[in-house]
Each structure stands twice: as C-alpha cells, then as structure tokens.
Amino acid sequence: MLGEQVLQQGAALGVRAAQELLAVVLQEVEPVTYQMVRAHIATLRRAPADAPPWPPSVCQVTGWLTRHPTALTEEERPD
Template sequence: MPRDRPSPGLGAHHRAAVRERRARQDTLRDNRPRPSRLDPYKPYLQRRFAAGSTSVTLLHSELLAESAPVTYQMFRAYIAALRAAPPQAPPPPPTVRQVTGWLTRHPTALGEEERAALKDVLARCPELDTAAQQNRDFGEILTNRLGPTLPT
C-alpha cells in the first residue's frame, strides 16, 4: 500500500521532545517573579499607597531621599500596578453565632481579636450593647451567687 507522506524519522521525534522540554521550562520560568531593585521598598510603598499617598512623583522623591537605586520608569510601572489592583474587600461581618458566642462567654475568655470585633459590633448597635451589659450583670449574679440580694 503506497503512502502519501514519508514516515517521520528520529529527527521529528527529537524535535518534538525538545519543543516539549522548552515549553515546560518556559512555564517554570514564568511562575517565578524576577527580583527587582524595588523589592525592599515595596512594603513601604504599599503602606503609603493604602494611606492615600498616590502621587508617583512624591513617592519617588521619598525613595530617592533614602538613596534607593530605582528608576522613575520602574517606580511608575509598580505604582500603575497598585492602581490597577482591585481594592481589597472588607472582611465579612461576623455571623450571629459568633456574636452570640462572644456575648455569652466570660470577657476574659475572649481573644484580643474577638474583643475588638465585639466592641465594634456593640458600638454599631446600642440595643445589643444594652443587652450585653444585662447579660454580663446576670452572669455576675449567677457566678457570685448574689440571688438573695436581688429585690423582690
């Protein structure tokens, strides 16, 4: 049976293997960010940018005052990337179960983050703040066995 095209020789298989190896190397190479002279200053720039200082000229002059070895173009590109990044979403509000747990536990059993979150919730809802105070008072009555001192 005649063939329309010649069978591929070893050279074709070798070329395909080389292409595949190069493709794998390219994907590995693309996943690693290249180091930049701006890297040591990025946390500072992110804090300043989040604080509202978005002027490229002002921030660049601040880095030059620190003797940072960065060019204006490199700096401008980084600030443009910060501007293009979507703003971080605020943290989700606490669930009813979380708030109930914070209210019913002894205040010393709460962690620092939980205390801060509870304080924020109580500041937003005065009725819940009143209920929390009554809950604490009732817990103190039960804990210290102050039932006989209650008025009839």
Template sequence: MWAVATLWICIGDNGYPGSYSLVRRYLERHRDSPAPIGARPPTVRQVTGWLTRHPDTLGEDDRPRLKAVLEQCSQLRVAAKHVRAFGEIVTTLQGQRLPDWITAVRADSLPSLTSFANGLESDFDAVVAGLTTPWNSGPVEGRVNQTSR
C-alpha cells in the first residue's frame, strides 16, 4: 500500500483535499484484476521420471505435459530419444547395440550423456555382458560383505 500513500502525499501537496482512504478506495475500484496464473511448470524430477519410464506407463495427464516440455527444448528432445533407446537396450538385453548407441550419443554432443557413455566404455566388456545375458547378481547384492550375527 506504499504506492497509495505516496500518491496521496503527492496529490495532497498539489492541493487535493481528500483523505487517504478515499484515494485507496478509488484505486482499488480501478485496479486491473491480476492475470490468472497458468499451470505450474513440471519439476526436474517429474520430467526425469517421464523420460526414464516406458512410454506406455505414462499417465494420461503426463503424456501431453511431456510432449509440451519436449517441444520447448530441442536438446531435451534429442536426450529423450537417446534415453529411450538405452532403455530399450537394457530391457530387451540387446547389448550388441551399445557401440552404435554410444556413437550416436557422441554425435549429438550432449555433455551428460557423453559422460555416461564414457563411463560405460570404461568397462565395456562387462557392460555389454550385463546388457546381453539374462543372468544378474541382484539376489545377492548387499550380501557379499554382510557378516552373520
């Protein structure tokens, strides 16, 4: 309300005889109503979840929101394509496709995905084996160093 007080003082100095409350009521009647607030933008966590889930598991509300986000950013669109392709490699055990995926990621120069690809290459044979064979060590994870009581 400091703007009302400032205006009241200024017009009072120029001879306006009215009260502060009269000026305030006048301004309230002529003030534009605030514009409606649009939908909140999605959080980073939401977008990451949308990108890393299988497209068929996205909710009805999430699909158009993801589409809108991807339309806003071409780099994110490219990253989404690579994330989905990697997800397919993982879920279908097609580790033999990994070299082509790494080449495609590097060609698009996305720093985070390039760093991830470099990490995969640091132990490439093990990664390909893990993405090709149906065996995994999931049931024993965390039990290797566990001591009995």
C-alpha cells in the first residue's frame, strides 16, 4: 500500500509527529485519516520484543510490601 510506504519513509526520515506525517501522506493523495497515522506511530513507539520488561511501579511495590503474603498472587511472591 502506498500509504504504508509513505508512513515508513516519513518515519525513516525522523518524522514522529502525527500531524507532520499525515501532511506527508496527504501530499501523496492517499486516503489516510489522522487516526491511521496515529496508530502507525504508536507501533513505532512500542518497545522491541527483546527489550527488558518495565520495572514495577511504586504502587505495585507498595502493594507487595503492605499486603499479607497469602494475599499475593503466584507471580507477586518472591522465589
């Protein structure tokens, strides 16, 4: 699809703002909506599959420390 190619070219050029990328695509006379461009940019911003997991939030750690050990799920319990 031409729109997909233009989106990838714009991303390769460093265009990360949805409005700017939409303007590039619309210049190519491709029927693309702002929501389509935003969805594509969201996929570019996702962490790669081999990225380490996010650290736990302060709320999660607080919950682990303040709840009774029997109330923790299997994943939350220390090894």
